[in-house]
């Protein structure tokens with residue numbers, strides 16, 4: 538079965554193609570580069586759902602497809618940047634987040650990374666949502682060369698490594714995106 542992934546983020550495509558190849562023999566991901574407008578809503582579930590509906594209406598694609606939206610939720614900052622993670626990353630980047638967290642210690646550095654995958658089986662079906670999350674801490678400094686985005690400052694709980702210090706396989710096994718996408722793979726199979 539072929540499913541289409543609408544995104545402009547090539548890092549996400551690589552992660553999910555690797556995962557599908559490793560964990561599901563019958564599902565193949567086709568990437569379609571399409572920059573749909575992302576609504577700035579308070580819940581990433583709503584963002585993902587509305588984005589999938591938009592694509593369904595605008596493109597009326599004949600194959601099953603999905604999109605995904607992710608957000609970084611820092612507990613001590615009341616869930617900031619959450620649904621605004623892309624905007625905040627573009628404006629202040631990892632160094633800006635580290636500055637905001639400069640006086641936060643130990644448990645105060647706790648953070649949740651969350652992904653919502655919205656899957657449409659056909660143009661007639663409403664999006665089906667799959668949520669995955671993972672817990673960690675904002676690292677004291679940028680660490681690691683791998684990954685993308687917030688990976689160098691997201692220290693996975695218990696591992697002592699940031700996502701940028703993990704291999705793609707290690708990250709996929711425990712990441713927000715890996716967990717959400719695995720639910721989609723199970724649903725399809």
Ligand code: IMP
Pocket residue numbers: 546605606607608609622623624626627684685686687688700712714
């Ligand atoms: P979006 O899902 O593309 O809107 O992502 C929101 C922001 O979080 C963007 O700045 C992404 O680069 C970043 N982001 C999304 N997923 C990840 C990830 O797995 N690791 C690190 N940063 C991510």
